Amino acid sequence: MSVITSIWWPEDRITATLCPEFVFSKLPKEILPRLVGPLAWGDGLTSETYLEWILTKAGRLFLTLVDIGIPERIFALVDESLDDSDLPIAAHSVDRLSLSPHGEDSQLEAKFFLAQWRFVVRGIREGEHVKYTENEGVPVELLRTGPTLAREGVEKVVLSGAVPRVYLRTQVTVGGAPHFFDEEEVLEEIRSLKRLSHEHISSIYGSYFVDNTVCILFSGAYERTLMSFLTDVPQPFKRLSKPHRRAVLLNWPHCLANALAWLHAHSQAHGSVRPSNIFVDADFKIFLGQFEALDTLLSPVKVDDVESYQYGAPERWVRSASVHETGPLKSALPSGGRTARRSSSGSTKLNLSFTKQTHKIDPDAESARPESTVSQGTAIRIGFPNSPSRHSFTPSSSSSGSSGGSSRKSIIAPFRRPTICAPSQPTSPGSPRRASSTSRTNPVGLPSTHSQTAVVNTWQSHQTHPEASDIFSLGAVFLDIFTHLCKRRISTFVHHRGAKNRTAGRGGGVADCSFHLDRNLAQVTAWITLLDHDATKKQKDPVFAALPPMLEMVRSMLSKDPTARPSASQIERHFACVIQQQQLDGAIHCASDLRENGRPHWAVRHKQKTGLPPSSTSTSRPTSPNSDSPMTPPLTPASLVGLSPSPDTSQFRFTPEDYAYSSGATSEYATASGVW
Numbered sequence: 074m075s076v077i078t079s080i081w082w083p084e085d086r087i088t089a090t091l092c093p094e095f096v097f098s099k100l101p102k103e104i105l106p107r108l109v110g111p112l113a114w115g116d117g118l119t120s121e122t123y124l125e126w127i128l129t130k131a132g133r134l135f136l137t138l139v140d141i142g143i144p145e146r147i148f149a150l151v152d153e154s155l156d157d158s159d160l161p162i163a164a165h166s167v168d169r170l171s172l173s174p175h176g177e178d179s180q181l182e183a184k185f186f187l188a189q190w191r192f193v194v195r196g197i198r199e200g201e202h203v204k205y206t207e208n209e210g211v212p213v214e215l216l217r218t219g220p221t222l223a224r225e226g227v228e229k230v231v232l233s234g235a236v237p238r239v240y241l242r243t244q245v246t247v248g249g250a251p252h253f254f255d256e257e258e259v260l261e262e263i264r265s266l267k268r269l270s271h272e273h274i275s276s277i278y279g280s281y282f283v284d285n286t287v288c289i290l291f292s293g294a295y296e297r298t299l300m301s302f303l304t305d306v307p308q309p310f311k312r313l314s315k316p317h318r319r320a321v322l323l324n325w326p327h328c329l330a331n332a333l334a335w336l337h338a339h340s341q342a343h344g345s346v347r348p349s350n351i352f353v354d355a356d357f358k359i360f361l362g363q364f365e366a367l368d369t370l371l372s373p374v375k376v377d378d379v380e381s382y383q384y385g386a387p388e389r390w391v392r393s394a395s396v397h398e399t400g401p402l403k404s405a406l407p408s409g410g411r412t413a414r415r416s417s418s419g420s421t422k423l424n425l426s427f428t429k430q431t432h433k434i435d436p437d438a439e440s441a442r443p444e445s446t447v448s449q450g451t452a453i454r455i456g457f458p459n460s461p462s463r464h465s466f467t468p469s470s471s472s473s474g475s476s477g478g479s480s481r482k483s484i485i486a487p488f489r490r491p492t493i494c495a496p497s498q499p500t501s502p503g504s505p506r507r508a509s510s511t512s513r514t515n516p517v518g519l520p521s522t523h524s525q526t527a528v529v530n531t532w533q534s535h536q537t538h539p540e541a542s543d544i545f546s547l548g549a550v551f552l553d554i555f556t557h558l559c560k561r562r563i564s565t566f567v568h569h570r571g572a573k574n575r576t577a578g579r580g581g582g583v584a585d586c587s588f589h590l591d592r593n594l595a596q597v598t599a600w601i602t603l604l605d606h607d608a609t610k611k612q613k614d615p616v617f618a619a620l621p622p623m624l625e626m627v628r629s630m631l632s633k634d635p636t637a638r639p640s641a642s643q644i645e646r647h648f649a650c651v652i653q654q655q656q657l658d659g660a661i662h663c664a665s666d667l668r669e670n671g672r673p674h675w676a677v678r679h680k681q682k683t684g685l686p687p688s689s690t691s692t693s694r695p696t697s698p699n700s701d702s703p704m705t706p707p708l709t710p711a712s713l714v715g716l717s718p719s720p721d722t723s724q725f726r727f728t729p730e731d732y733a734y735s736s737g738a739t740s741e742y743a744t745a746s747g748v749w
Contacts, residue, residue, distance in 0.1 A: 079233035081212035082136060083196025089235040091132045096124060099135075099144045113152050123151055130156040133192040140191070141184045146172055161189050196234060197279045197290070200267065202260065204282040211283055213242070213290075227371065229294055232278075239294040240278055243371055245287045259287045262369055269339055273332035273360040273663070275352075275367070289370055293360050295352030299550070302353045303557045304564075310357060319616040322558045324662045325359045326551045326623065327648040331663040332361050333543055334641035341366055342539035346546035347384040348553060386545035387589035387633050388538055541635035544644070548630030549588045552600065555620065555627070559607040570596050594633060601628055615655035622651050 082090075097105060108124040127135050127147060134157055138144050150170060162170070167182040194210040197203050205211050212233040230242045247256045263280055270276035275293035282288070297307065310318065329351070336343055343364040350362035363371055556566050571584030573592045588597055601624050608620035626647050632638050639647075645663075652661050 077231055077237045077239060079212065079214060079231050079237040080191055081194050081210065081214070081233035082133075082192045083194055083212050083233055085196055085198075085235045086233055086237075087132050087136065087192070091128060091136070093124060093128070096127055096135070099139050101145060104145060104148070107148060114154065123148060126151050126156070130158075133157045133160055133189075136192050137185060137189045140188045141181065143172060143181070146170075160193050162186070194233075197232060197281055198234075199278055202263070202280045202282070207284070209283075211281065213281070213288070227291075230290070232290060241275075241291040241294055243289050243291070245289070245370065247285050247287060256282065256287060259370075263287075263289060266366060266370070269336060269341060269364075269366065271332050271335045273328045273358075274336065274364070275360060275362050277370075291371075293352060293362070294354065295360075296355050297353050298349050299351040299353060299359065299553070300348035300563075303348075303553060309355075316616075319558065319614070321357055322554060323616050323619060323652065325554055327645060327652060327661065328359055328663050329361065329547060329550070330641055330645040330648055333547055334645045336364065337540050337543070337641050343543050344539060345381075346543050346550065347380050348550060349380055351550060383587040384546045384549045385587070385589060386538075386542035386635065388635050389542050389589075538635040540641075541638050544630050544638045544641060545589070545632075545635070547641075547644075548627045548638075551623075551627050551630070552597070552604075555604055555624065556600075558616070558620070559604050561604075561607075566600060569600055572596060588631065589633075591633075594631070597631060598628070619651045619655045623648060 079086075096108065100108070108127075109122050112119065112121055112123065112126065131147070131151060134150060134155060135144065135147050137160075138146055138150075155170075162185075164186050167186050168177060170182075170185070172178065172181050172185060190210045194212050195203055195205070196212055213230050216229040216231055216239060226243055228242045229239055231237050232240050245254055245259050247254065247259070260280075263277060267277050270278075270292075272292075275291055278290040278292045280287060280289045302310075310321075313321075333343060333346070341364070343361060345362065345364060351359065352362055353359050553563055553566070556563060567586050570588070570593045571586035573596065574584040574586075574590070585593070587593055605621050605624050608617040608624070611617035626639065626644060629637065629639055630644065649661055649663075
């Protein structure tokens with residue numbers, strides 16, 4: 074991988090670079106003794122040496138001379154009492170520096186004038202907003218190696234600093250189409266979203282204003298998505314030692330749980346947890362991609378409908394049947410007496426028609442809860458005219474980014490882009506389809522010869538329990554990671570999930586391989602048992618010794634009942650305890666520092682629901698990556714609430730009697746002050 078460099082030198086980069094060794098390395102050997110000598114104009118009034126003057130007062134000036142190839146001229150400029158406070162020097166005054174010992178050199182003077190701006194530039198620190206003037210340099214440049222466009226409207230840029238790093242940049246033109254934001258509205262939205270920043274979430278790093286444009290820098294410049302990483306492991310990762318690779322993979326689920334717990338602690342659901350929206354950077358650090366609240370500043374991520382459906386929670390996808398009115402079937406009796414359908418000129422063309430319809434939920438499917446919102450509206454039907462097996466895609470309603478009615482009020486909510494949710498998916502031929510009673514002429518859903526109706530089965534997206542839905546999707550992602558850790562193929566797992574939904578013979582449709590389908594849940598459970606068996610055979614390795622209790626937690630995460638799933642903070646604490654119990658090489662990557670003062674955000678103890686006094690024991694929350702407070706000491710089994718350190722995996726199973734969902738629960742969290 075190429076080294077990331079930048080032409081800009083802000084203060085923190087100069088401080089990190091400038092040292093006595095650096096100065097000595099840039100000067101000819103014959104004049105090095107002069108560096109430690111006293112200043113020529115000191116006359117006993119000061120004991121400063123040339124080296125001390127360069128390091129404390131003339132670092133930018135020295136670096137400018139090094140850049141244009143005349144570092145030895147620093148002695149002449151110091152003798153004139155010049156230092157960094159004299160920069161920048163106007164173009165008409167550069168000739169007074171006498172840069173060339175052979176007389177005036179206009180070309181050298183022009184090089185100095187242009188080079189000095191790169192060393193007087195103001196940097197952008199984490200959490201800062203910097204406003205640059207029209208003629209001022211900006212320490213941000215497009216990435217020179219590889220593709221510069223991460224996706225539409227988002228660029229990869231290099232921000233210069235002590236170590237130049239790659240960030241993602243989006244730009245909002247003040248007063249420009251299509252939203253016509255003013256500067257204060259954009260800055261208020263940035264300040265509001267900064268509180269959600271986390272090292273394992275795509276977060277706002279900083280921002281700056283230049284040329285009537287607000288530019289926003291996001292952390293999380295990635296190399297690969299999680300799915301592409303697991304299916305095609307990059308060579309740099311393969312070159313790591315086997316214990317190191319396994320430790321990285323085992324830490325990833327804990328890092329993701331820590332990030333999701335951080336969002337949930339701030340009443341913010343992610344809403345898009347799936348492998349294509351989880352990223353891995355060049356240092357093999359994993360992080361969650363764009364979540365719904367960022368849609369005000371970033372263009373919505375292009376949704377893979379199939380992946381969104383497969384990794385979605387069962388309460389978000391409910392099968393429904395709708396009745397479509399069709400015209401009477403025309404027939405003719407040609408010679409010979411055989412009845413045949415008359416071919417029409419348009420019968421062989423694909424028909425795309427928009428029809429308004431009312432959906433009726435399949436009585437065998439799970440009914441939506443009172444607080445859910447069922448997506449309804451225009452349906453796009455694809456198929457041949459008069460065909461009873463046409464597919465229907467219905468756009469879903471946008472989901473809320475927070476739960477419990479305590480969603481954040483965006484300062485620019487009237488301009489918010491609509492959140493893109495996965496459209497309803499058609500029932501594939503390979504998935505089980507029950508007879509529908511919504512047809513008025515045919516109880517099995519297939520119209521007769523003279524029928525004027527057709528039944529279309531669709532999957533409707535329901536927005537219920539957004540945080541619990543995040544847990545289910547995250548559990549599905551964890552299974553992909555553990556599958557790779559156990560040296561099994563992701564494609565084999567996909568085939569195993571949909572094994573009971575395949576149609577025998579040729580011409581069968583694509584099998585439904587979703588995690589939430591009833592038939593597939595049994596297959597997923599069987600796969601977890603298979604991975605548990607693989608790990609049991611390698612118990613001497615601490616990584617595989619930690620896997621069974623983590624798999625048991627995944628079982629509870631994939632519960633069909635959203636109220637039976639653990640919270641993200643419970644998952645994070647459990648994984649941290651398991652990893653630390655095995656004493657793996659290296660410290661755990663993330664630690665918890667937030668303490669919960671009130672009830673859990675969405676999963677509360679059943680005894681609290683029944684009116685019993687809440688426990689006084691505080692539970693930990695994930696720490697903000699920008700917090701200045703120290704990390705908590707390593708977790709011990711005794712410090713966990715509701716989790717036993719026993720190796721018996723059944724101790725980690727959560728039941729509906731233990732936890733109940735509370736949509737109106739509110740929490741207060743004591744957070745350490747940070748950069749934001």
